[in-house]
Amino acid sequence: xxxxxxxxxxxxxxxxxLAWLLDSRGLPTRSWSGGDMFLQSLRPGNPMWECCVVLLxxxxxxxxxxxxFEQLKAMGWPWPVLFLTGHGEMSMAVAAVKNGAWDFxxxxxxxxxxxxxxxxxxxxxxxxxxxxxERLLFQQSLAALSAREREVxxxxxxxxxxxxxxxxxxxxxxxxxxxxxxxxEKLRVNSAVELAHRMGRLA
Amino acid sequence: xxxxxIDFAVLDLDTRQLSVLNRRAMAWLVGMLLxxxxxxxxxxxxxxxxxxxxxxRRRTADAQWxxxxxxxxxxxxEADLGVLALQVQRSEEPAPPAxxxxxxWRSAQAIAWHxxxxxxxxxxxxxxxxxxxxxxxxxxxxxxLSAMLKTTRGLQxxxxxxxxxxxxxxxxxxxxxxVPVFERDRFLGDYVAAIRFDRLLDSxxxxxFFKDHAVALDxxxxxxxxxxxxxxxxxxxxxxxxxxPLRLRVDALNSRPALAPRIFFGIxxxxxxxxxxxxxxxxxxxxxxxxxxxxxxxxxxxRTAMERSVTLGxxxxxxxxxxLYANQTFCRMVGLAPSDILGHAEAMPYWPxxxxxxxxxxxxxxxxxxxxxxxxxxQLRHSQGHLLDVLAHGAPLTLGDxxxxxxxxxxxxxxERKRVERLAARRQELxxxxxxxxxxxxxxxTLAHELNQPLGALSSFANGLLNRMRAGTLTLAEVTPVVERxxxxxxxxxxxxxxxxxxxxxxxxxxxxxxxxxxxARVAGQVPLPxxxxxxxxxxxxxxxxxxxxxxxxxALHNLVLNATEWAVHGGQRPARVxxxxxxxxxxxxxxxxxxxxxxxxxxxxxxxxxFASQKTGGMGMGLSICRSIIEAHHGRIDVATSDxxxxxxxxxxxxxxx
Numbered sequence: 001x002x003x004x005x006x007x008x009x010x011x012x013x014x015x016x017x018l019a020w021l022l023d024s025r026g027l028p029t030r031s032w033s034g035g036d037m038f039l040q041s042l043r044p045g046n047p048m049w050e051c052c053v054v055l056l057x058x059x060x061x062x063x064x065x066x067x068x069f070e071q072l073k074a075m076g077w078p079w080p081v082l083f084l085t086g087h088g089e090m091s092m093a094v095a096a097v098k099n100g101a102w103d104f105x106x107x108x109x110x111x112x113x114x115x116x117x118x119x120x121x122x123x124x125x126x127x128x129x130x131x132x133x134e135r136l137l138f139q140q141s142l143a144a145l146s147a148r149e150r151e152v153x154x155x156x157x158x159x160x161x162x163x164x165x166x167x168x169x170x171x172x173x174x175x176x177x178x179x180x181x182x183x184x185e186k187l188r189v190n191s192a193v194e195l196a197h198r199m200g201r202l203a
Numbered sequence: 204x205x206x207x208x209i210d211f212a213v214l215d216l217d218t219r220q221l222s223v224l225n226r227r228a229m230a231w232l233v234g235m236l237l238x239x240x241x242x243x244x245x246x247x248x249x250x251x252x253x254x255x256x257x258x259x260r261r262r263t264a265d266a267q268w269x270x271x272x273x274x275x276x277x278x279x280x281e282a283d284l285g286v287l288a289l290q291v292q293r294s295e296e297p298a299p300p301a302x303x304x305x306x307x308w309r310s311a312q313a314i315a316w317h318x319x320x321x322x323x324x325x326x327x328x329x330x331x332x333x334x335x336x337x338x339x340x341x342x343x344x345x346x347x348l349s350a351m352l353k354t355t356r357g358l359q360x361x362x363x364x365x366x367x368x369x370x371x372x373x374x375x376x377x378x379x380x381x382v383p384v385f386e387r388d389r390f391l392g393d394y395v396a397a398i399r400f401d402r403l404l405d406s407x408x409x410x411x412f413f414k415d416h417a418v419a420l421d422x423x424x425x426x427x428x429x430x431x432x433x434x435x436x437x438x439x440x441x442x443x444x445x446x447x448p449l450r451l452r453v454d455a456l457n458s459r460p461a462l463a464p465r466i467f468f469g470i471x472x473x474x475x476x477x478x479x480x481x482x483x484x485x486x487x488x489x490x491x492x493x494x495x496x497x498x499x500x501x502x503x504x505x506r507t508a509m510e511r512s513v514t515l516g517x518x519x520x521x522x523x524x525x526x527l528y529a530n531q532t533f534c535r536m537v538g539l540a541p542s543d544i545l546g547h548a549e550a551m552p553y554w555p556x557x558x559x560x561x562x563x564x565x566x567x568x569x570x571x572x573x574x575x576x577x578x579x580x581x582q583l584r585h586s587q588g589h590l591l592d593v594l595a596h597g598a599p600l601t602l603g604d605x606x607x608x609x610x611x612x613x614x615x616x617x618x619e620r621k622r623v624e625r626l627a628a629r630r631q632e633l634x635x636x637x638x639x640x641x642x643x644x645x646x647x648x649t650l651a652h653e654l655n656q657p658l659g660a661l662s663s664f665a666n667g668l669l670n671r672m673r674a675g676t677l678t679l680a681e682v683t684p685v686v687e688r689x690x691x692x693x694x695x696x697x698x699x700x701x702x703x704x705x706x707x708x709x710x711x712x713x714x715x716x717x718x719x720x721x722x723x724a725r726v727a728g729q730v731p732l733p734x735x736x737x738x739x740x741x742x743x744x745x746x747x748x749x750x751x752x753x754x755x756x757x758x759a760l761h762n763l764v765l766n767a768t769e770w771a772v773h774g775g776q777r778p779a780r781v782x783x784x785x786x787x788x789x790x791x792x793x794x795x796x797x798x799x800x801x802x803x804x805x806x807x808x809x810x811x812x813x814x815f816a817s818q819k820t821g822g823m824g825m826g827l828s829i830c831r832s833i834i835e836a837h838h839g840r841i842d843v844a845t846s847d848x849x850x851x852x853x854x855x856x857x858x859x860x861x862x
Binding site for chain 2: 011014016017018020021023025034085086107108109111112
């Protein structure tokens with residue numbers, strides 16, 4: 001799993017320079033000459049939605065970095081976005097970070113520091129991806145539970161013992177134990193505590 | 204110019220008070236009139252009594268006088284008859300006594316008959332002399348005559364009878380008189396005389412009495428001393444003759460009452476009438492006065508209210524510059540009581556030193572022609588120490604005949620206005636400064652961005668190279684294009700710097716047709732003028748239009764005019780002047796800015812357009828160089844010379860009329 005770094009800048013020299021630099025540290029890059037081009041390439045299901053990092057130049061024509069970012073957010077873009085800012089655009093960049101951007105990088109940069117920051121963003125993207133995959137799996141397992149197992153699970157989460165659950169659902173405690181074992185297996189948990197923890201984190 | 208008159212009557216504030224006054228005045232007036240009337244009536248009554256008394260007195264006197272006069276003459280006649288009787292005794296022919304005899308003998312036929320009637324012939328009427336007999340035909344007369352004769356004999360004194368009507372002529376009344384003669388107590392007889400009564404009166408009463416009175420025998424037996432009501436002038440005077448009580452009817456013909464009382468009365472009446480008339484006029488005058496007074500009060504109230512409501516400080520001086528009056532607003536303005544201000548001839552407590560004499564300033568401003576009276580700006584000191592900016596106006600207080608009796612001054616507090624103006628100017632400055640800062644920021648930001656791009660790319664390429672060299676993953680084939688690229692980037696950065704320089708000198712221009720007359724007037728109107736500076740515009744009739752970037756050209760011209768106004772006041776001329784003119788010379792339009800300042804020395808003329816060569820303290824020295832850049836960007840030029848007329852600097856901007 002090696003997340004791509006998308007460089008979005010309307011200045012070809014800058015783009016190429018940055019690509020050359022990131023490449024020298026072994027980061028896979030892809031260059032875009034403008035925010036609009038980048039946005040057009042993003043169609044759901046497209047591999048672009050895979051784990052990646054975006055570097056957006058804040059001052060671009062016709063679509064500025066901020067506008068591009070807004071559109072990304074509107075699409076529900078999950079991955080880190082870093083702004084490339086020049087002198088006098090700091091305040092804009094700070095506002096963008098508060099608005100959900102990952103970080104900003106000031107031009108001209110201490111270049112290896114920039115690469116470090118991009119790398120950190122990539123790691124974060126990877127973590128995010130792993131997290132989201134785990135959640136996806138858990139959600140799928142939850143969806144795979146039968147209706148009776150769902151009921152038993154709800155009772156378990158409320159902290160009832162098997163005997164009480166049996167009374168509530170009008171089934172035998174033996175059957176409850178059977179369902180419980182199934183639920184633990186399907187959701188890949190070993191204890192009721194772990195089950196509660198994962199439910200809180202992922203469901 | 205006629206002032207609009209206000210009908211103060213509708214503003215009458217004290218009609219009630221006035222009506223009270225009126226009622227009181229009316230009461231007094233009625234009282235006075237009553238008094239006068241009563242006086243007149245009393246006077247009239249008094250006069251009447253006085254006159255009646257006077258009349259009575261006169262009548263009594265007249266009656267007594269008549270009585271005495273008639274009796275005197277008749278006694279005289281008695282004496283004469285006595286003499287005649289004696290003559291008869293001496294057997295002489297009786298004759299009327301020679302003069303001096305009584306009045307009766309002298310008057311014409313007053314005595315109708317006289318004769319001796321002896322005692323022995325008396326009892327029988329038939330024995331009487333014929334005249335007597337004829338008189339005694341009437342039984343009444345006979346009886347009266349007999350009674351007379353008896354009386355003479357019995358009482359031994361003269362007796363009268365009558366007046367009796369004469370026989371055959373009843374109109375003629377006769378008064379009979381018999382004078383007895385005794386000789387040692389023996390009665391001899393009577394000497395009888397018949398006196399025509401009318402002639403008796405004529406002869407004994409002097410003519411002056413007849414002028415005023417008609418005297419006749421009273422036949423109607425009027426009561427004595429009382430006039431009949433229909434003839435108030437009539438009265439009866441009794442003449443008591445023995446045997447014949449006569450009653451004379453006296454008629455005062457033109458009985459004029461005494462003049463003096465009437466005159467006095469008349470005078471009194473005239474006085475009273477005069478008083479009434481005077482009262483009437485006084486009343487009218489008082490009413491008018493009251494009206495005027497109430498109007499005056501109303502006006503005063505109105506004026507006071509007005510004076511209190513105005514926000515102008517008002518003051519009045521006498522011609523010598525002594526302050527006579529200051530309104531409340533002024534006192535409030537300077538925080539002093541009127542007593543602190545009025546009557547001071549020396550320096551006023553509110554007058555800060557160093558402004559000259561206030562009164563003089565005001566007089567100067569008031570003597571200017573009306574069109575130039577814009578007021579004098581001065582400062583006053585509040586009693587608490589802070590200064591006020593005020594605008595003062597002066598005007599003479601002129602009487603109807605044009606005499607100036609003093610001066611009036613108004614003071615408008617413009618401290619707030621000045622403060623606001625200063626604030627606005629400060630704001631404007633700040634705005635301009637921030638505008639400049641923003642512009643500088645924009646330029647800097649653009650510059651930074653333009654340079655950041657190539658520099659950032661350069662450092663990226665360089666760092667990428669270094670990373671690869673350190674990692675040992677670099678191939679020569681890769682190096683060349685990257686280094687070439689780096690070289691191109693460095694060049695690009697250089698070009699950016701050049702472009703920025705060019706941008707700083709000469710921005711992109713948009714040329715639009717510009718009408719110069721309006722343009723110059725607009726720019727001139729925006730320049731702040733120092734006090735006492737005259738700005739003249741000399742623009743041609745013919746409109747001139749040329750292609751220009753209005754914003755840039757405005758900046759340049761504004762700079763030139765601003766410089767001129769700042770330098771003009773440093774010349775020796777007063778008033779300081781700046782003139783902007785426009786002329787055409789072939790295909791060029793010339794905008795000329797001249798001033799009356801010290802001018803530009805010839806040795807400096809080449810340097811003044813250079814940057815950082817300001818002659819002003821605190822000047823950046825960018826003004827004229829920017830001007831020149833803008834004008835050269837318009838393919839024009841700017842000349843500097845000495846103004847022919849104003850003797851200061853003269854800058855001329857020549858611009859082509861066609862692009």
